[in-house]
Amino acid sequence: MPSAGRKTVLRALLRDPMAALGLGLVTLFVAMALFAPWIAPADPIRLNVVEKFQPPSLAHLAGTDQLGRDLLSRIIYGARTALSIAITAVGLAGLAGLVLGMIAGFGPRWLDGLLVLLFDSLSSLPMIMFALAVITVMGPGTGTLILVVVLVSIPAYARLIRAQTLALAGADFIVAERAMGASGARILLRHMLPNVVGPLVILLSMDIPVVIMLEAGLSYLNLGVRPPTPSWGNILYDGYTSLRAAPYMVMIAGLPLVLSTLGFTFLGEGLRDALDPRLQGRGAR
Amino acid sequence: MLRYAIKRIALAVVILVTVMLAMYAMVFLVPGDPASLALGPRATPELKALLRERMGLDEPILWQVWHFFRSALTGDLGYDVWSKRPVLDQILEFFPNTLILGVAALGWALALGIALGAAAVVWRDTWADRLLGVVSVGLISVPAFVVAIYAILIFAVWLRWLPAIGAGTPGDPASQIRALILPAFALGVGWVGYLARLVRASLLEVMGENHIRTARAFGLPETRVVLRYGLRVAIIPTIALLAVGLGSILSSAVFVETVFGRPGIGTLITGAVQKRNYPVVMGTVLFMTAFYLFIVTAADLLIARLDPRVRDAFRR
Numbered sequence: 361m362p363s364a365g366r367k368t369v370l371r372a373l374l375r376d377p378m379a380a381l382g383l384g385l386v387t388l389f390v391a392m393a394l395f396a397p398w399i400a401p402a403d404p405i406r407l408n409v410v411e412k413f414q415p416p417s418l419a420h421l422a423g424t425d426q427l428g429r430d431l432l433s434r435i436i437y438g439a440r441t442a443l444s445i446a447i448t449a450v451g452l453a454g455l456a457g458l459v460l461g462m463i464a465g466f467g468p469r470w471l472d473g474l475l476v477l478l479f480d481s482l483s484s485l486p487m488i489m490f491a492l493a494v495i496t497v498m499g500p501g502t503g504t505l506i507l508v509v510v511l512v513s514i515p516a517y518a519r520l521i522r523a524q525t526l527a528l529a530g531a532d533f534i535v536a537e538r539a540m541g542a543s544g545a546r547i548l549l550r551h552m553l554p555n556v557v558g559p560l561v562i563l564l565s566m567d568i569p570v571v572i573m574l575e576a577g578l579s580y581l582n583l584g585v586r587p588p589t590p591s592w593g594n595i596l597y598d599g600y601t602s603l604r605a606a607p608y609m610v611m612i613a614g615l616p617l618v619l620s621t622l623g624f625t626f627l628g629e630g631l632r633d634a635l636d637p638r639l640q641g642r643g644a645r
Numbered sequence: 646m647l648r649y650a651i652k653r654i655a656l657a658v659v660i661l662v663t664v665m666l667a668m669y670a671m672v673f674l675v676p677g678d679p680a681s682l683a684l685g686p687r688a689t690p691e692l693k694a695l696l697r698e699r700m701g702l703d704e705p706i707l708w709q710v711w712h713f714f715r716s717a718l719t720g721d722l723g724y725d726v727w728s729k730r731p732v733l734d735q736i737l738e739f740f741p742n743t744l745i746l747g748v749a750a751l752g753w754a755l756a757l758g759i760a761l762g763a764a765a766v767v768w769r770d771t772w773a774d775r776l777l778g779v780v781s782v783g784l785i786s787v788p789a790f791v792v793a794i795y796a797i798l799i800f801a802v803w804l805r806w807l808p809a810i811g812a813g814t815p816g817d818p819a820s821q822i823r824a825l826i827l828p829a830f831a832l833g834v835g836w837v838g839y840l841a842r843l844v845r846a847s848l849l850e851v852m853g854e855n856h857i858r859t860a861r862a863f864g865l866p867e868t869r870v871v872l873r874y875g876l877r878v879a880i881i882p883t884i885a886l887l888a889v890g891l892g893s894i895l896s897s898a899v900f901v902e903t904v905f906g907r908p909g910i911g912t913l914i915t916g917a918v919q920k921r922n923y924p925v926v927m928g929t930v931l932f933m934t935a936f937y938l939f940i941v942t943a944a945d946l947l948i949a950r951l952d953p954r955v956r957d958a959f960r961r
Contacts (some may be wrong), residue, residue: 481663484897496926573788614791625786
């Protein structure tokens with residue numbers, strides 16, 4: 361990351377109102393995820409059929425669902441599901457992309473060619489179709505979801521890292537380092553790594569909302585997180601099936617999805633502008 | 646040009662074959678056989694054996710792979726034992742619905758996206774430009790299926806203006822169009838923001854060029870310069886992107902189609918995934934991937950034909 365210290369980045373983010381809003385929303389959702397057991401007013405999976413379809417009230421601020429479960433608690437725990445999956449998946453994909461991209465950029469040419477072909481094939485698949493194929497084989501679940509995200513995201517990350525590595529390989533300080541007899545591993549880890557990681561982090565942060573959407577979408581189709589684990593997607597599905605009986609369920613369940621994806625996108629854009637204006641125009645989609 | 650075309654087409658074919666092989670490999674790497682998974686735990690061994698035979702699972706693996714490739718090339722994507730119909734028939738029955746939805750969604754998104762992008766450039770660096778920027782990002786980041794559900798709630802359940810589910814009555818175009826409005830709206834929303842940003846960026850680039858300076862020097866009003874002389878050039882990269890857009894919008898239509906219970910590729914494949922109906926899943930994925938590769942490659946070739954710089958930049 362070019363010299364910008366942490367304080368300057370934060371200041372730049374706060375100066376941009378949309379980025380500040382994004383930061384606020386993201387903080388809110390991260391706090392929800394981290395402190396779910398302490399904030400949630402009730403157990404998110406305990407059934408209480410007597411109290412089913414209760415509209416929002418003081419006892420249940422967001423009402424209850426078709427099984428009498430407290431909706432607000434399910435949404436709070438849903439933040440935990442959404443964020444833990446998004447962060448794990450994007451993190452693993454970033455790591456794999458980093459390693460593969462550096463290998464492609466720094467390794468022998470035949471390996472580079474092979475990896476590039478692999479990235480091209482993976483990224484030319486329609487993502488949702490590929491996800492559904494993997495789910496058919498592996499069966500739905502959190503692990504499958506993470507695997508899908510990792511597989512479809514690697515190409516973009518690896519390409520970015522490969523391009524950065526290639527660009528750096530000719531830089532004076534790397535040539536000098538090589539002339540002094542530094543090993544390949546030393547050059548990669550000590551000199552390349554710190555220089556290629558910055559743009560990757562920005563790209564990763566911009567992909568988090570994409571993963572949140574994918575998780576919710578697949579869980580909505582009952583192909584993602586398995587019930588009774590609360591996910592914003594399966595909460596929305598429950599709401600959709602009782603659209604006429606309890607329209608408040610859908611209205612409330614859609615909000616965290618909209619607000620969190622908005623928050624992460626605004627924050628990602630702000631981060632990008634603050635850290636690396638060169639990347640402008642990338643991201644989302 | 647010919648060399649470029651051959652290279653580009655060869656790449657698409659290699660990718661398609663890699664995808665087919667990878668999909669096949671996945672099926673065999675995973676424990677459990679599709680027939681018992683499909684029939685559930687209470688199936689009798691005889692029933693399983695029968696289904697295995699019908700699905701061709703009792704043949705040696707390599708033979709199955711070869712068989713799959715050979716028949717796929719002749720347009721035979723296998724037989725669906727559940728619906729007792731060839732896979733390709735089902736795909737061809739559902740695909741037009743999805744295509745209509747995708748084209749409608751992309752169409753209105755394109756019209757509005759160009760208008761918003763051009764407006765942002767006419768009013769550049771004012772509060773209106775900034776507002777449009779924020780709105781675009783907002784539209785991009787809202788999930789289509791959430792828009793779909795809200796749209797059903799508002800326009801179908803509360804206002805009762807439009808139907809909530811289905812694709813209309815066959816043979817009745819009016820009902821089919823009414824059934825198309827909400828899904829196309831939900832699916833296109835994200836693209837409005839995306840296209841508005843793209844048009845704005847490419848217009849701003851064009852606005853620095855000589856012919857724009859000349860137009861300004863003649864004293865033409867700025868709005869006219871942007872709309873008449875800028876947009877005409879700036880629209881080219883947008884059109885190029887539409888091919889990729891159509892390919893990806895068709896597969897992301899899955900969620901919207903399911904929410905609206907609209908017959909299409911999305912409903913076909915999600916149903917098949919839930920039943921672990923391998924032939925239908927693999928056939929659909931293959932068909933959609935091939936379609937996607939086809940339009941992306943065709944668009945690339947068309948652009949290369951129009952703009953030699955692209956062709957020269959292609960190195961591998």
